[in-house]
Each structure stands twice: as C-alpha cells, then as structure tokens.
Amino acid sequence: MLLKKLSEAFGPSGCEQEVRTILREELKDHISEWQRDALGNLIACKPAAAGPRVMVAAHMDEVGLMISSVDSAGLLHFHKVGGIDDRVLVSKPVLIGKGRVPGVIGAKAIHLQRPEERTQVIPHRSLFIDIGAKSKEEALEKVKIGDYVIFATQYGELGASMAKGKAFDDRAGCAILAELLKEDYSFPLYGAFTVQEEVGLRGAGVAAYAIEPDLAIVLEGTTCNDVSGIEEHEYSTVIGGGPAITFMDTSAVGNKAMIRELVRLAEANGIPYQFKGTVTGGNDAGRINISRAGVPVVAVSIPCRYIHSPVSLLSLADVEHSKALVKLFLRSIEGGFRV
Numbered sequence: 001m002l003l004k005k006l007s008e009a010f011g012p013s014g015c016e017q018e019v020r021t022i023l024r025e026e027l028k029d030h031i032s033e034w035q036r037d038a039l040g041n042l043i044a045c046k047p048a049a050a051g052p053r054v055m056v057a058a059h060m061d062e063v064g065l066m067i068s069s070v071d072s073a074g075l076l077h078f079h080k081v082g083g084i085d086d087r088v089l090v091s092k093p094v095l096i097g098k099g100r101v102p103g104v105i106g107a108k109a110i111h112l113q114r115p116e117e118r119t120q121v122i123p124h125r126s127l128f129i130d131i132g133a134k135s136k137e138e139a140l141e142k143v144k145i146g147d148y149v150i151f152a153t154q155y156g157e158l159g160a161s162m163a164k165g166k167a168f169d170d171r172a173g174c175a176i177l178a179e180l181l182k183e184d185y186s187f188p189l190y191g192a193f194t195v196q197e198e199v200g201l202r203g204a205g206v207a208a209y210a211i212e213p214d215l216a217i218v219l220e221g222t223t224c225n226d227v228s229g230i231e232e233h234e235y236s237t238v239i240g241g242g243p244a245i246t247f248m249d250t251s252a253v254g255n256k257a258m259i260r261e262l263v264r265l266a267e268a269n270g271i272p273y274q275f276k277g278t279v280t281g282g283n284d285a286g287r288i289n290i291s292r293a294g295v296p297v298v299a300v301s302i303p304c305r306y307i308h309s310p311v312s313l314l315s316l317a318d319v320e321h322s323k324a325l326v327k328l329f330l331r332s333i334e335g336g337f338r339v
C-alpha cells in the first residue's frame, strides 16, 4: 500500500531520497518526463498543448532529528529538524541514518527525578539517543555526526477507517498526488513533490519558479485538535470531516474563486468538506503564492491528529474524499474553470 510505504520511508527535511525513489517507482508507467532540481524537488510533468499550467504540490519531507555529537559514554546528542514538541521525544524508539540503526531517546527515570523535575518539560538538549554503544568509538562505528533520525513507527490501521503512522504530514498529500498523476488531463499538469517544507518552505518556492504555474493546489496534512478539552469553535479541523480548505494561514490567503469552485464541486457531488478553523502555521502554498508575479493558490488538507509527533492518526475516508475533490477540480479546469 502506497500510504504505508510512504509513511515508513526515511525522509526528514533535506534527506528525501527514499521518498523520491518510492514515488518514481510508483509512477514509472504513468510519467515519462521527470525534473529533479538542485534542492531535490521531484516534478512529474504531464505536458499538454493548451490550457493553464497547473501545479499540484505535496512535500516529501517529515520532521525528524539530526545527530550533533557523540559523548564519551557512546550516547548521541541531537538537534531537531522541523517543529517537534520536546514533550513527545522522551522514551521514543528511533532509527538513525540510512542504515536505520535502532536507538531509544533516553531520559532520567521517574524514580530518579526530584519532585520539581517531574513537572518540567525536559528540553531536547538534555535528552540523548542510546544505541547500546559503550563508548564514543563504538557509537561512531554505527553512526556519523550529521546523520538524520526518524521515529521508528510502523503504519497500521485501526477502527473502521483510521490509520496511524508517522509523517502523514505530508506523505498523505504525496500519496494523493501520486494517484492524481496516474490519470491524463487536457492541460499541462505539474506534480511537484517538494523538499524542505518543514524547515522553511524552501523547496516549493524553487519548484514554483521553475514551473511558472497559472494556479496551484497544495495537498497537505494539517493539524486536527477535535479532542476533549478543546472548545468546538477552537477546532482546527475534524477528523473524518473531509478535506479541509484553508481560507488563510500565516503563509497565504487562499484564492476565492478556487475555494468557491471546490465548495461547489463538493456539494454537487456529495463529498464532505470543512474549512480549516485556525490561521496558525503555514505551508508550501505561502511560497508558491508569491513566486514570480504571483500565483493563485489554495491548500486542501487531510486532518492529522497528533501531527509532528512519533505517531499521528488520520481518516482514510478523508484521504479518499480529498483525492476525489481535487480530481473533480482538475476536471473542472478541463471543463473551462479559470481563476
């Protein structure tokens, strides 16, 4: 299953090779023209003689860690790659480097903590990764400074139509984009699998500059806080509520005509949808939006509970509905929809 493969792939920001390989393999019978730029963006080109140039983007990278030093006891110290809450790190199993060396993020056991320590967040600088090495030398035989680290989380399905796994932000978007690219369209379509979103939306800007799109859709995994203790009006998105359309966040304002068309298509075809209820955070849409002389954009997102942590949860129905809605939007462009 593609989402499982993508979710379990090794791909923190700047280290997206494994994800690129999976996508190229998945699409080998459907895409004849690929572009890969200096940053590592992978662009699937589906040329056509006429029609607007359409960019659909999803980022390949995930949040992770990077080894910064190894101490004399053989313990690895690390930096964060992207936004990770220090509180989700303690005691998590991880995999280090391309060789996937297993390790555990260590911290002082509760028995050993002073009462005041038990109420404090342990900053990641005070944590370390234990790979079972007894010395610096032994550790450096297995890992290198600069090695990336991912959470050792396997994909699984639970409940009626939910899945758990890491990196659904944004491998869910990548999985949908791959499916969309398996079909043919009458206008030039550019499927941009971007890099380094989690460290500052870097890949998308470069990709948009190269593609010069007339309009763009960004497929994302987004926050979902529809859980107890939060007022309904503060929900960002609701899991199972369908694709989340973003009016505005800190990176971009969604194009009104595109939003209206998405809503019209959803309602006409019985596809559930929702509007993202919060404006915090940003994504690739922000960079594509301000590329060259400006590009109309809209982000369509899959709600992901516990995003940017070792394990998040999504609704497989949301994935299907998002794919269906964006596909209808692309068909609508074929039918003459213009921004």
Ligand code: CO
Binding pocket: 059, 169, 170, 197, 220, 221, 283
């Ligand atoms: Co994302």
